[in-house]
Each structure stands twice: as structure tokens, then as C-alpha cells.
Amino acid sequence: MNRAPSIVVDKLMKRFDTFTAVKQVSFQIHAGEIFGLLGPNGSGKSTIIRMLCGLLTPSSGSATVVGFDIARHAEEVREHIGYMSQKFSLYNDLTALENLQFFAGLFGVKGSALDERIAWALKMAGLAGSERLLTGELSGGWKQRLALGSAVLHRPQVLFLDEPTAGVDPLSRGHFWELIHQMSREGVTILVTTHYMDEAEYCNRLALINQGLIVAMGTPTEIKHLAIKGTLWLVECNPLGRALAVVKQAPGVIDASVFGAALHVSVDASRQPLTELPTFLASHEVRVDRIELISPSLEDAFVSLTGDRTFSDESAQ
């Protein structure tokens, strides 16, 4: 597999009036790689993708996609990419087949490739035989796979997916990711944004984004180890609020945050939190129901990293 970078992003920045959505972001994505942008809503993920697709003009910085500069050669970029927007944006008043024919026409797919690619997309979307249904009447999973099919009719080298699985049932999500991995194996470079932490695990590499900045980058495993120092413990206790307030003073505790109805507490590896934590919390009138060693998730990493970020931003002011 060719490991030359397929996407190079250099200090890309986007300002809307007074609001800076993306602050000097840099990364490289290799051909055939699945690269994820993970972050909460409003963190700037979609803005990055839109700049790379030529939908928005960067305020500063530069980027190339398959060797074409996104600012100077936007049309060439568009011929080599597929884009699936966050909001479903095929035509609801066209049938599945008509949508595919329309986008095939725009991408210049013709001759024998036209019929072959449309048949492939319908099969992939599970719409073979239902191609005359109006797109507006299809369910979420079908729509999503039809949108994917429309975006790759012209066999693009790079595929941009903006929150592709939002609002799609878990079964369809699993099926969708299988399709993405298959395309990656065929050499397609994929840049995907998501705010589903579990989905980020499907990516080869990730960039964690918060408030327009990349706070960590690497494989999912690397990011977890980078973010979580020591060991991570699940602590079920009562009352939760007081527990969170005091637990950070406990001996060896590096960080703590609320996950659901429990705390995730990272502790210096040399310590013995199994005995030390319940004792400490009991002295602050917190009852510990359960304490258990867990392996860190990306969510842990994200909360840990963005917590740091917020703190340093505040201290800088």
C-alpha cells in the first residue's frame, strides 16, 4: 500500500466574524488510512472537512488533497473526492435510482462504468429492486448507504464522511463501518468525523478536537495511554457530587470525572486505591459501593485531555 500522504493539512484556520471555529490545525493522512476527527458538537470538525472539500475557504493556512491545493485547485480536488455531509443532502423527491443517475452525471461517470457503478451502489445500499422508491420514503440506514453510494460512484481516492452514522440504528452503523473498512482496503483514504466515542475505535488514527484545536493525535491505543496516566478505576459511591469534590485530594489520585452514575478515577500506578480510596472517601462521609480496575476508553482520554486544555486556556487569560 502506498504510504505517501494523501491529505496534508498545514496550520489551517477558519474564522467566522468574531468566532474562530478552527485554530491552526495541522495533520497528515496516508493513502488508505481511516482517520477520525473526534470531538464534541461545535468543536470544528465539520468546518475542517468543509474546508478540505472546497465548501469553505480557509482564513489562513493551507492544505492539499491528493496533491491539489484546496484553495487554488478546488475543482480538481472535487473530482477526486467523495463527500457525505452531516445532514442528509440527496433529493428526497427523486427516486434512489434518479439520485444515483444525477450524481453519476455530475461526476462524469459514463459508458459501461455508469451501469456497473449504479448497480454496485444499489446493491451496496441494499436497494436493488427498490430503486424506484422515492428517497424521502427510505429509512435512515438506507438513506445513509444511498448517500455513501452517491458519494463514491466515481471511485474517489479520498472520502470525507461528516458524522456519517448520526441518527442511524446500531445494526446499520456496524454494517456501514464494514463498508468503510472495505473501501480502505481498496486504497481509499477516509477522513471521518464523529462524536461517538465507540465509533472512533474503528479508525486507524484519530485526532481529538476540542474548541478548534487538536488536543491529541495517534492510534486509539496511543491516545488512551497518552491521556491516562497511572491506572483507571471505576468507583460507584454516594453521594456522587461530594465524592467528585474531595476525591482529587486523595493520595495518588491524578484525575477524576463523572461517567454515568459513577466516577472514573486515575491513580498513580504505585498506589493501592482498592483499600486507600474507600478509607479516604469514608472519612469525608462518602460511601463506596464498588471499586474496580478498568481499561481506559477514548471517552476517558477525551475528558482527561480536554479538562487539561480548558484549564490551560483559563490560566493563560
Next chain:
Amino acid sequence: MNLRRCAAMSCKEFIQIRRDRRSLAIVLFLPLIQILLLGYGARLDANHIPLYVLDQEGSQHSQALLKAFQASPYFNVVKTVENYGALVRAIDSDHCKLGIVIPWNFSERLDDSGRATVQAVVDGTDDNSAQLAEGYAQAVVANYTSGVQVDWFARHGLANQATSRLSVDDRTWFNEDLESKNFIIPGTVALVMALMGALLSSLTIAREWERGTMEQLVATPVTALEIMVGKLVPYLVISLLDAALCAAFAVAWFEVPFRGGLGTFFFTTTLFLIVILGIGYMISVATKSQLGASQYALLVTLLPTTMLSGFAFPIHQQPAPIRALTYLVYSRYYVSALKRIFLDGAAINELVPQIAAMTIYALVVGFFATRAFRKSLQ
């Protein structure tokens, strides 16, 4: 420009028009409704205008004039009254629109000098009808007195002068049949084209924004020019079909003469549509909302076409500043061309000023329209 991409775009637009009830209604019914409404409703001539006559003389001449009014299809002589008060009351109570007063010295003056005056009292509440009634009355009186005048001049050995003086009778706002439908209906084609073209084209880009489909469109290699051409060609084709429908209806139903060539008709209509569709498209690009765009488009296309194109309200009767303004109204040239194609049978080479003006407009609008839309989400 890639024709395959244009074709894909046009094909998509056709399908969308076919599936959208609103567009379909605009395309299929609007032209017919418009031409029927305007054909029947917007007539400026009046027939059987109720008329009262006060004959103060009661002579042979005055009775002959009364008969002339009775014979005219434009008047219905309701009554002859005995005094002026009765005439005024009849007008006040809306029993008549026009009162004719034949003075006591009518015959005397006619015999002495070959000219005489009658007084016309007109109900001016409806300005247009009043003008028409007065005009028709003048025509009847002039027609009658001219017969007398010819005799008078002949008796005084002034036959040459008689013919020269009597030839002065120009009222350009009557066509030869004194029928306003022939004057108005050709112009309704312009009105229908302006209304339809503006409504349809103003939706094109705004619809993509409103439905969120613009984002996907911008991410494809299709260029702004291809989007514009691909989107507007279907509307041009449909509008031309509707123009043909309107013309056929005007001829078959309203019996308006169509003396020109179809080629001239479609050529001038195409030029006009390029201007209208281009304006609608630019408005669509600028407003990004279907409702807003259609409102603006109607304001910019339909309003001037109705008021300032000479479609029904003759341009030369308008005040000078407005008259000057009409030279800027592109529809004026099309309406003028339409009337001449329908009524005079004018060929392309006889419509050079109109075609030149419309070509300039088409080029200017086309130039700005191709630059109006930029493929970006900003």
C-alpha cells in the same frame, strides 16, 4: 462547460418540476388562468354605455345626431330628458355614465360655420370609462358633423380645404376595430411569461439551500455556470411551450389576429425569457429562500411588465418622468414587439429596435447571472 453535467442537471430539474405540485400548477394552469382573466377582465373598451340626452333644440339636426348615438354600438340611449337638472340627477344616481346636451343654437351654428359644439357631461368616477365614453361620443359627433361640414365647405367652394381639415382625427389608442382586446391580449403573453419565468426561476437555487441539497451539490465538480444553464434550460423550454399555448389561445378563443411569423414570435420570446429567467435566478441566489425569492422576483418582473410596459396602459399617455422610466423596462420592448407581431405582422427586420434592446438586456443579465452564484457555503 461540460454538457453531460448540464444534461444531468436539466434532467433532475424536469423530474422535480413533474413531482412538485406547485411548479406543475404554475406551468400548466397559470398561463390559461392568466390569459382568460386578462382576456375577459382587462378590457378597456366599453360597449352600450348608458347615455342620457338633453335636446334643447329639437331640430332636424339634433334629432339626426340623437339617431347617430342610438345607432352606435357603444351607446345605449336610455332616455331623453327635458332639463339639465334631470340629466345631472341621472348621472348622480348612476343611471347613466354620459349625458349629451345639444344646445338650442346647434343647427344655427352648424349651418353658419359648418361647426357646432355639444356638451358632454361625463361621470368621472371611473377615469378610464369616462375617457372612453368621451372619446366615443366625440367620434359619433365628429362623424355626424363632418358630413355636415363637407356639405358646408362644398357650398362655400372650399372642397379642398374641407378634405384637408377633416382628415385630422388621430387617436392612436384605438386599434382599427376599436377593440381593446386586440390591443391587450398580445401583451398578456408578456405578462404570463414574466409571471411564470420569475416564479419558476426564483425557486431554483433557493430550493437547494432550503432543502439542504446545496451542500452536496457544491462538493461535486459541477461548475456554477453548468448549474445555471442546466437549471434554466428546462424552464426556458417549458415557458416557450406555454407562450405557444397562450398565443394559440389568443387566436383560437379571443380571435386576436396573429399576422406575424412563429419564428419571430419564438425568437423575441426567447430573448425576453433569458432576461426574466436570469433575473429570477439572480434573486434566487441572493435570497436563499423560496418564499422571499418568489416575492422579489414578482416585484421586479411582473410589476413593471404590468404597469410600465405599455401592455394595457399606453406609454405615451403617462407623465414624462414615468415615460422616461419605461425605456429601462425591458418588458416594454417585448410588449411592443408582441403587438407588432400579432397585429402588424412585423417580421424580424422590422423589429430591430426592440430586438436590439432586448439583446442588450439579455447580455447584461446573462453576464451578471453567470457571476451571481459562487460555489461556496459562505
